Amino acid sequence: MIYGLARMIFGIAVHGAPYGSQASASALRFAEAAVAAGHSLHRVFFYHDGVNTANGLMVPPQDDPSPQQGWVTLAERHGIELAVCIAAALKRGLVNEEERNRYGLNAASLHPAFSIVGLGQLIDAIGSSDRFVTFAA
Amino acid sequence: MSTLHVINKANALPACLSVAGAHDALLLIEDGVYAGTTARSPQRPLYALAADVDARGLNERLGPSVTVISDAEFVQLAVDHQPIVSWR
Numbered sequence: 697m698i699y700g701l702a703r704m705i706f707g708i709a710v711h712g713a714p715y716g717s718q719a720s721a722s723a724l725r726f727a728e729a730a731v732a733a734g735h736s737l738h739r740v741f742f743y744h745d746g747v748n749t750a751n752g753l754m755v756p757p758q759d760d761p762s763p764q765q766g767w768v769t770l771a772e773r774h775g776i777e778l779a780v781c782i783a784a785a786l787k788r789g790l791v792n793e794e795e796r797n798r799y800g801l802n803a804a805s806l807h808p809a810f811s812i813v814g815l816g817q818l819i820d821a822i823g824s825s826d827r828f829v830t831f832a833a
Numbered sequence: 834m835s836t837l838h839v840i841n842k843a844n845a846l847p848a849c850l851s852v853a854g855a856h857d858a859l860l861l862i863e864d865g866v867y868a869g870t871t872a873r874s875p876q877r878p879l880y881a882l883a884a885d886v887d888a889r890g891l892n893e894r895l896g897p898s899v900t901v902i903s904d905a906e907f908v909q910l911a912v913d914h915q916p917i918v919s920w921r
Contacts, residue, residue, distance in 0.1 A: 704912055718841070718863045718885075725884065729904035735912075827911050832841055832921035 706730050706737045707825035709818065710746035712833035720749045720763040723831040724770065731774050739777040739821045740767065742810070745833055747784045752807035768809040778810040779817050837914035843868035845920040853877060858914060860907065861899070865920075866891055869899040882907060 708727055712719025727737055742749050749764055756762035771778050786795065789805055792812055796804040806812065822828045835856040838849050841863040853859065861869050861881040866889060869881045873896065880902045886892055895901065902910070911917055 702912055706911070722841075722863060722885075725904050726907060730908045730911075733905060733908050735908065827915065827917060829839070829911055829917050830919040832839075832919045 704826040707821040707828040709741045709830040711744045713745035713748040714763040719831040724766045750810035779813040834915045837917045839919045840865040869895040
């Protein structure tokens with residue numbers, strides 16, 4: 697394998713739920729390796745069951761690596777946007793304060809490090825990255 | 834530039850092989866690494882992700898045509914190919 701010096705912009709999509717699929721954990725390891733190699737990652741798009749990564753009401757066991765905490769730490773450290781598809785999120789009960797108010801729900805459930813976006817942001821992430829990698833369910 | 838096919842389920846490999854181009858590369862990840870015990874991919878490079886191979890205890894069971902790679906090498910494979918197609 698030839699190791700290039702090219703620094704690229706990566707985009708990542710996560711389609712599988714944490715604990716139900718390996719997608720979120722695999723994508724996180726890839727993202728960490730990409731950033732460690734000097735590449736940039738502007739946005740991670742959580743889609744389909746992948747949006748469950750953004751559930752702010754999860755209480756993971758302290759001795760078990762949490763994909764969500766891994767994403768939050770990586771995003772804070774490197775200024776990465778954690779984007780959640782609005783259609784996939786709403787039907788799974790993942791709402792921020794704005795959507796909670798809009799639909800008159802009892803509580804907001806989205807972790808504050810994640811933002812709710814439209815599908816256009818997926819297209820934008822694909823179009824504005826040199827490489828786009830999808831982690832399927 | 835050639836395509837990198839990422840396979841995360843062993844049973845997706847035959848379908849992938851049936852359409853993959855002659856110069857494409859294939860990477861087995863997650864449960865896809867089980868396909869590395871029997872897979873034959875003459876001509877095309879066939880890789881398997883080390884973390885997933887280790888997690889399933891398959892280090893001694895992969896076929897001779899399978900090259901085990903690290904997460905960093907997965908990133909480099911993605912740099913060296915375009916597009917990256919995920920199968921399931």
